[in-house]
Amino acid sequence: MIYKSLFIATTCILCLGAGVLAAEYDASNFSADGRKWQPVPTGHIPGKDNGAGKGTHNAGEDCGICHRPDGKAPVIFTIAGTVYEDRAGRKPLQGGEIIVQDREGHVISVTSNEVGNFWTQAPVSSNPYAIASHGGVTETLYYTDELGFHTADPEDTRTWQYKAWVKSGNHVRPMVTIAPIGGATDPSSRMSCNMHHAAMGSRGGLWGMGKNTLASYPPARLSFKKHILPIFRNKCVPCHIPGATLTRLVTQSDFEGEPLTQIDHSKSLDLVSYNGSSVTTGGTTWTKRGIKDMTAGYEDNPDASPVLAKTRRQADGSVIHGGGAFWSATDPDYRAIRKWIAEGAQDN
Ligand code: HEC
Ligand code: HEC
Incomplete structure (x- = not known):
C-alpha cells in the first residue's frame, strides 16, 4: 500500500x-x-x-x-x-x-x-x-x-x-x-x-530530408513531371499516398475513445498523383484528393495554396502540419513549386 x-x-x-x-x-x-x-x-x-x-x-x-x-x-x-x-x-x-x-x-x-x-x-x-x-x-x-x-x-x-x-x-x-x-x-x-x-x-x-530534391530548377516553364512530382515523391511520402493510411491502434483512446484518436495520416490527400486516387483495400475504399486540388486556382497567390501554406516554417516558429515544417519561402524546392503554381499548376 x-x-x-x-x-x-x-x-x-x-x-x-x-x-x-x-x-x-x-x-x-x-x-x-x-x-x-x-x-x-x-x-x-x-x-x-x-x-x-x-x-x-x-x-x-x-x-x-x-x-x-x-x-x-x-x-x-x-x-x-x-x-x-x-x-x-x-x-x-x-x-x-x-x-x-x-x-x-x-x-x-x-x-x-x-x-x-x-x-x-x-x-x-x-x-x-x-x-x-x-x-x-x-x-x-x-x-x-x-x-x-x-x-x-x-x-x-x-x-x-x-x-x-x-x-x-x-x-x-x-x-x-x-x-x-x-x-x-x-x-x-x-x-x-x-x-x-x-x-x-x-x-x-x-x-533527415534537409536537402533539395533536384540540384537545380529552371527559372520558368517548370514541368510537373520533371520538376514538381519528384519533390512530392521525395518529401510527402510515406504519409500522403494512395490506399490505407491509418495510424496504428496503440492507446485506449485510439481504440474506444470518443471521438477516436486514431488518425488518417494522409488526411485523404494523395500527393503522388495529380488528380488523386481511389483504392479499395480490405473492403474499404480510400478516395483521396490529389496535387491539383491543393494547387489549382492559386495562380495569383501561390504562397496561400495548402501545399505551401501548411508546410512552410511559420514566422512564429510554430508547426501547423502533422508532417512537420519542410521549408522556408526561400528554399529551392519551395520556390520551384511556387513558380509552377503561378504558371497555372498544369499536369505538364
Ligand atoms: C545479426 C545480429 C546483430 C544485429 C542485427 C546488430 N548487432 Fe550490434 N552486436 C551484435 C553482437 C553479436 C555484438 C557483440 C559483439 C561485438 O561487440 O561485435 C554487437 C555489439 C554491438 C555494440 C557494442 C559493440 C560496438 O560495436 O561498439 C553496439 C553499439 C551495437 N552492437 C550496435 C548495433 C546497432 C546500432 C545495430 C542496428 C543498426 C546493431 N548493432 C545490429 C549483433 C548484432
Ligand atoms: C510524416 C507524415 C507526413 C508527411 C511526410 C507529410 N505530411 Fe502533410 N499531413 C500529415 C498529417 C498527419 C496531416 C493531417 C493533420 C494536419 O492537418 O496537420 C497532414 C495534412 C496536410 C495538409 C492539409 C490537408 C487538408 O485537407 O487540410 C496538406 C496540404 C499537407 N499535409 C501537405 C503536405 C506536403 C506538401 C507534404 C510534403 C512536402 C507533406 N504534407 C508531408 C502528415 C504528413
Whole structure:
C-alpha cells in the first residue's frame, strides 16, 4: 500500500514536470491525434542518451533482432536504428539527432554516427492505457487495479510508447504515430526503427530530408513531371499516398475513445498523383484528393495554396502540419513549386 501511494506521488511529480515542459501536452492526450502538431522538445543536450560503443555494423538492418533479451548480442537496447540523409537511403546521416518523448514527458536524445547508426539503453515509460493491435486483432494490455487505477505491465515493451522526431540541422521530421517499442505480439521484443521505416526494401532507416530534391530548377516553364512530382515523391511520402493510411491502434483512446484518436495520416490527400486516387483495400475504399486540388486556382497567390501554406516554417516558429515544417519561402524546392503554381499548376 505504501509502495502504491509512493508510486502515485512520483507519477504526479512527473506530470507536473511535463506540464512545465509543454503546457499543451500532458499524459492525457498521448495519442496520434492529441500529439499531431506537437513541436519538437528543446532544451536538452543533444546525444545525452547515446549508448556506449562504436556500433558500426549492420547499418540499415533491424538491430532489435539481436539486441533484445535472448538475442545474439550481449547488450540490449531500448531504441536503435539507422538514419539516412534522404528516403533513397544512399548516404548515412552523421550527426542526425533522434528525439523521443514518452508519456511522462521524459526526453531521450541520441545522435547518429558515421554509418548513421544510433542506439540507447535509456528507459521509456509504460503507458497504462496501452493496447496492442495486429492483423485486425486487438489485445488490451491495461487492467484496472484494486484501487481503480489503470495500469499495465511495465515490463511489457509494447506499453513503452513514445512520440519521435528526427532532426538534421534546422530540419525536423516528426513521426506521426505514437509508437510502441515492442512489436505487435511479442512482449519482450525490441522493434528497431529500421523495421518500420523501410525506405528501400528490407534495408531501412529514418531519413533527415534537409536537402533539395533536384540540384537545380529552371527559372520558368517548370514541368510537373520533371520538376514538381519528384519533390512530392521525395518529401510527402510515406504519409500522403494512395490506399490505407491509418495510424496504428496503440492507446485506449485510439481504440474506444470518443471521438477516436486514431488518425488518417494522409488526411485523404494523395500527393503522388495529380488528380488523386481511389483504392479499395480490405473492403474499404480510400478516395483521396490529389496535387491539383491543393494547387489549382492559386495562380495569383501561390504562397496561400495548402501545399505551401501548411508546410512552410511559420514566422512564429510554430508547426501547423502533422508532417512537420519542410521549408522556408526561400528554399529551392519551395520556390520551384511556387513558380509552377503561378504558371497555372498544369499536369505538364
Ligand atoms: C545479426 C545480429 C546483430 C544485429 C542485427 C546488430 N548487432 Fe550490434 N552486436 C551484435 C553482437 C553479436 C555484438 C557483440 C559483439 C561485438 O561487440 O561485435 C554487437 C555489439 C554491438 C555494440 C557494442 C559493440 C560496438 O560495436 O561498439 C553496439 C553499439 C551495437 N552492437 C550496435 C548495433 C546497432 C546500432 C545495430 C542496428 C543498426 C546493431 N548493432 C545490429 C549483433 C548484432
Ligand atoms: C510524416 C507524415 C507526413 C508527411 C511526410 C507529410 N505530411 Fe502533410 N499531413 C500529415 C498529417 C498527419 C496531416 C493531417 C493533420 C494536419 O492537418 O496537420 C497532414 C495534412 C496536410 C495538409 C492539409 C490537408 C487538408 O485537407 O487540410 C496538406 C496540404 C499537407 N499535409 C501537405 C503536405 C506536403 C506538401 C507534404 C510534403 C512536402 C507533406 N504534407 C508531408 C502528415 C504528413
